[in-house]
Amino acid sequence: MPIYQSPVQDTLYLLNEVLGYPNHANLPGFADASPDVLEAILAEGAKLAENVMLPLNRIGDTEGCTRNDDGSVTTPKGFGQAYQQYREGGWMGLAAPAEYGGQGLPYAVHAAVGEYLSSANMALMMYPGLTQGAIAAIVAHGSEAQKQTFLPKMIDGGWTGTMNLTEPHCGTDLGLLRTKAVPNGDGTYRISGQKIFISAGEHDMSDNIVHLVLARIEGAPEGVKGISLFIVPKFKLDADGNPGERNGVSCGSIEEKMGIHGNATCVMNYDEAEGTLLGAENGGLKAMFVMMNEARLGVGLQGLSLSEVAYQNAVAYARERLQGRSLSGPKNPQGKADPIIVHPDIRRALMTMRAFNEAGRALVLWTALNSDIAHRSADEAERQAADDLLGLMTPVLKGVLTDKGFEHAVMAQQVFGGHGYIEEHGMSQFVRDARIAMIYEGANGIQALDLVGRKLALNGGRAVQAFFKEVGEFCEENRADETMAPFTKSIKKGLNDLQAATMWLMQNAMAKPDNAGAASTDYMHLFGLVVLGYLWGRMAKVSQEKLAEGAGDTAAFHEHKIVTARYFMERVMPETAAHLARISTGADTMMALPAEAF
Template sequence: MPIYRAPVADTLFVLNDVLGYERYANLPGFADASGDVLEAILAEGARLAEEVIQPTNRIGDTQGCKRNDDGSVTTPEAFKDAWAQYREGGWLGLAVPAEFGGQGLPYAVHTAVGEYFVSANMAFMMYPGLTQGAIAAIVAHGNDEQKAAYLPKMADGAWTGTMNLTEPHCGTDLGLLRTKAVPNADGSYKISGQKIFISAGEHDLSENIVHLVLARIEGAPEGVKGISLFIVPKFVLDAEGNPGARNAVSCGSIEEKMGIHGNSTCVMNYDEATGWLLGQENGGLKAMFVMMNEARLGVGLQGLAIGEAAYQNAAAYARERIQGRSLSGPKAPDRQADPIIVHPDIRRKLMTMRSFNEAGRALALWTALRSDVAHRSGDEKDRQLADDLLGLMTPIVKGVLTDKGFEHAVMAQQVFGGHGYIEEHGMSQFVRDARIAMIYEGANGVQALDLVGRKLAQNGGRAVQAFFKEVGEFCETNRSDEKMAPYTKALKKGLNDLQAATMWLMQNAMQRPDNAGAASTDYLHLFGLVALGYMWGQMVKAAQQKLTGGAGDAAPFCEHKLVTGRYFMERVMPETAAHLARISTGADTMMALPAEAF
């Protein structure tokens, strides 16, 4: 059976020693989660993840969700008890503003414990995950009546939420959607249409499900300019604000999926269901993007979380499984063979996963802190910079962490050899579950196009230039430090490759847009490598400072950081050159064959 231990010590190191969490104490919510309180929150989140949520993961995968004859959905055994404990701890509303029933704690804290919960059971965490996105959309665009009616119950976990975008003929290109909204005399709307791939669309964990649905009001403009967003609850609220009459929305079927079997991914049918406009008429895409951006950061965290869980199991197996002898001589002469962890290729896999996960964790938390500053700071300049970097990093966090999360789940499975292909060890589930994160909330190819086509040029390139400046100044500040040289030299080389790729796009993408499209995925991953390398630079600096000051019992932890960071710089960071080489070839050979030749 798979194992999992939440990396609390690593999270605290990143927050406290690397990112300077205490420097944000002046922002709302941070004072309520400082020092010992932060540590206690992470420790309790780890306990819940390890002892309550993780044991439900295999159950959810094998049992799946069941659609009943009346259209209701039964979730796997043990989910209800886990949900009750998750709800009782107030975890869903951790970062929701206190005025709406949440605890108002930093988004960075929510991100930190969120990793633990997703590593424990990704499918289970999709129920609150979509709810948090729906909460964000209602906070940003709801009127006072809507906020009062829905947010406290959703923050409490009594009600959950969904996002309904995709239709059978319409995925990324939302301008093609056909779901229609017909105005009623009382200001509500009749919503009719079908949505597919709706995560947590119907289930038995909450008293009500608040669907956020994109639809086109009769007579609205064609394309994305005519899309509106509606609140369509499973049960229409009565005069007291409690779930009342059953709305005309139902689960037509549960999708048969490769993974995340514990989550009810539904086909949802709206048959003149009653809904209420959320935000401005024809402003649905803008309102939904609040939810989508929140969800994209959450999906990036899923990639990291699954990669971490898979790595932990691979490392444990490699320490125990004996097979063959070390190339440099027996390491366990009292046994018939050596543990496979002595073999360089196994070490390559483990070090690649570990070095990525530790940097990915830092990047996720660094980005979460940018979100906190953007939404909580009283300094307009600080808010603008944080919001710029948050927008820039969102497609990178989503695309890179999920691509690599899947790649590393497969890599971890490979460590098990044939046993990785057998269900009893659980590695197959990690691979199957990780795969969806590359697809939903905007497929990663779309994330790459968003980065190249929108984020680079936004506000005259203000965000990307700010990032280049920050990384460049870090390299320059530490240039004369001999201990930092192996790290800063590799990081500066990666930054140079990223700047060269950016310049190439500026010179070659305008006259031929296919050049931007052909370069986009390589550019996304090149940018991701530099961002991860920057995280490693900061982690190594912090580890060296702790060692210089006398790390005590933390000395081995810090020494391990230096080795792992050096592996990343020596073995992973050089990939920036390959990405730059591919980008620089342009789109010619990629687009040369006629369509009928494929």
Template sequence: MPVFKAPVDDTLFILNDVLGYERYMNLPGFADASPDIVEAILQEGARLSEEVMLPLNQVGDTEGCTRHDDGTVTTPKGFKEAYKQYCEGGWLGLAAPAEFGGQGLPYALHVAVGEYMSSANLSFMMYPGLTQGAIAAIHEHGSDEQKAKYLPKMVEGIWTGTMNLTEPHCGTDLGLLRTKAVPQGDGSYKISGQKIFISAGEHDMSDNIIHLVLARIEGAPEGVKGISLFIVPKFMVGDDGSLGDRNPVSCGSLEEKMGIHGNATCVMNYDEATGYLIGAENAGLKAMFVMMNEARLGVGLQGQAMGEIAYQNAVVYARERLQGRSLSGPKAPEKKADPIIVHPDVRRTLMTIRAFNEAGRAFMLWTALKSDIAHRSEVESEKQEADDLLTLVTPVVKGVLTDKGFDHAVMAQQMFGGHGYIEEWGMSQYVRDARIAMIYEGANGIQALDLVGRKLGQNGGRAVMAFFKEIGDFCEENRGNEELALYTKGLKKGLNDLQASTMWLMQNAMAKPDNAGAASTDYMHLFGLVSLGYMWALMAKAAVEKRAAGANGKDEFLATKLLVGKFYMERIMPETVLRKARIETGADTMMELAEAAF
């Protein structure tokens, strides 16, 4: 069976030493989570991940979900019991508002624990993950009555939530959706239509499911300007919170999928189901974007999580598998062959995955702290700056970490040779599970277009200029530190490539939009390389300073950290040159080929 050890020490190093967690104690919720409490929460989250969720991962993959003739769905063996433990531990409401039963703790802590749990069992974590997104949307756009009616039981986990966007004929282009809403004169609507790819759309783990559904009110404008958002409960909810009759919303079928078999991905049929408008008429997309943005960060975390568990299992195998002899002479002469970890190309593979994983973890937590500041700070300038950066990097987190998460699952599978292709070893599941993260919540090509087409120019480029300044200032402030020279010089070169590519887009994309489309994916990954390089520079600075102060028993950990960071700067950071070169070729060649010639 695959193994997993939650990277608690690395998380604590990032939070405490790199990001300066204690500096944020003035923010609501942080004072309730001192460093000691944070460590205790992480350790308990690690225990639940390793002991409860991990053993169910292959069970979920092989058994999958079952739809019955009455439209109900049964989750894999053990999922329901594990979900009960998850809810009883208060994990679903870890960062949820205290006024609705949550603990109100930092979102950064929720992200840290979420990585462990998603590594251990991605399919399982999609059930509470969708609920947390629905909670955010209702909290942001729901009426006081709707919040009081739905949020407490969703935060507790007694009820779960979903998001219903996609229809058979429309995915990214939601302006084409056909699901209709007919006013009933009493404040409710009758919702009719079909939604597909609905994660956790029907299951047996909660007493009720609160669906958030995009639909078009009769007579609404065409396109995205005529979309509204509705709360459509599986069971009707009385004024006292009691459950009533079953609403005519049902699971028509379960999708047969490549991966994430433990999650019920449903075709949902709405047959004049009763729904309630959330937010304003024709403003549904704005309300749903709260959930979508939360989900995009969560999906980025999934990519990170898949890369981590795939790496851990590849390392175990590489240490044990005997094959061939080291190029520089036998390393295990008493054995008939050396373990494959002695081979340079195996080490290249493993160190590449690890270098991305550790920087990706820091980037996720850095982003989560920006979210905490944006939502909790009382200083408007701090809120704006944090929100700017959060908005800017969200497509990078989603697109880059999921692209790389899949790449790294494949690379880790390669370490097993033929055994990696055999299901019992578990590596095939990580490859299959990681693949969906590149697709849902906005395919990664759309994330790249969002970054180039919307985020760069937003507010006159305020966010991207602030981000460039932050990195540039770091390089300048640490220019004289010889121990950081490799990091600051490499980061500065990467930043120069990113700034030059940004300028090229500004000069060449307005007159010829295809140039932006042709450059977008390379630009997103260039942005990711520099962002992760910045994380490595921050981690290196913290490691150097901690070693100088005595290391506190962590010298081996810190020395390893610096060595992996060095690998990133030597072997990975130079890819910025390649990305820049691709961007500057423009769109002419790819657009010149006649359609019939493809």
């Protein structure tokens, strides 16, 4: 049975001491989650994760979901009750607008707790997770009537939501989609078509399911310009706004997947289902992107969550499993062997995961905090700067945290040796679950293209220049500080590589766009290393200061931070040079073979 303990102390350190959460008390909602309230919320979230969600994680994997003959779907035993506890705790509406029943607290708090919950049970948390995205889309694009109709029920958790984009022949290229919408003349539409890979598409945990569906209105232009977004509830609403007659949407089958078995991934069939337009006619892609951006942060978070829980289990095993002797002499001389945590190669795995997790958590919270500022600040300049950063970090966070999250789940599994390969210890599940995060909400190759092809050049490169400036200034400001030198030197080297790669793109990708595509994945990871390295620099700075002040009880905590920061600089940052070297070779060799030659 896997173990898990929510890293509450680390979250508090990051928010309060590193990222300046307390400085934003003036933003709406922040006063309601002052540092002491924040701590109480995190502690409650931790309890829910550890006591309610975690015990159901293996059950979800082994039981999976069942589609019954009548098209209904049964979720794994206990999922419904656990969801009810989530709902009753008010977690769905934590950061949702107060005017529709939410608590209006910071998104950063929501993200912090979200990490714990997804570590404990990713598949279960996808049910509310998709709902959060649907809420965000309705908040951003719904008419007042739609908001009044749907938001209170969804924010209360009584109704859940879904995103319906993918069709059998199109995922990334939504311009090809065929699901059609025919106007009824009364403001409603009849939606027909098939959607696949619909997470939480059908289940037994809520009174209604609010499907947000991309479709093409009859006669609309071809391609992405002719796509509209619709709200299609599983049950049509009666005059009082309560679930009434069944709508023309049903689950055709459940996909057999590699992992996240606890989540019902459905083929959804729309047969003249009644829906209403969400946002503008033919403006579906724009409306969908509100969901998508929210979802991408949520998926990046899953990468971190799985890396963290896999790490914790590897640590526990490495402390217990006795095998071999330390190369520097027995550490457990009274036993027949030493615990494997004494072996450097095991340490390498543990330190690599740890160094990533702590910086990954910083990245998630930093981005979430910027999302709050972007949405809530009264100061336009501050709002814009935060929004720039949010847009820039979204693909990096999604792509890098999920690629690395999977890699680290595999690394943690390796610590278990053969015991990691059998299902009993749950390590295989972490790997199988983590795998999807690299794919859905835009496969990581698409994230890389979004970064290189869109985000870099946006507003004349304003966002990326601001980020480079911030990192450069951090290095400059701390140049004289000897204790910071090992960090700033390494961050500066990474920044130089990233700037060189950016320059290379500017010089080589305009005339030949394949050079951008050929560089994209390496560029995204290079970017990620610099971001995580920079955040380690900030953590090292704070912890050095705390130690200098005399950290008391927390001295060990801060000392360990500094060791881990150093590990990141020594062992992870050297990869920036390899990424730059690869990027600089361009697309020519990569594209040289004819397709038939493969």
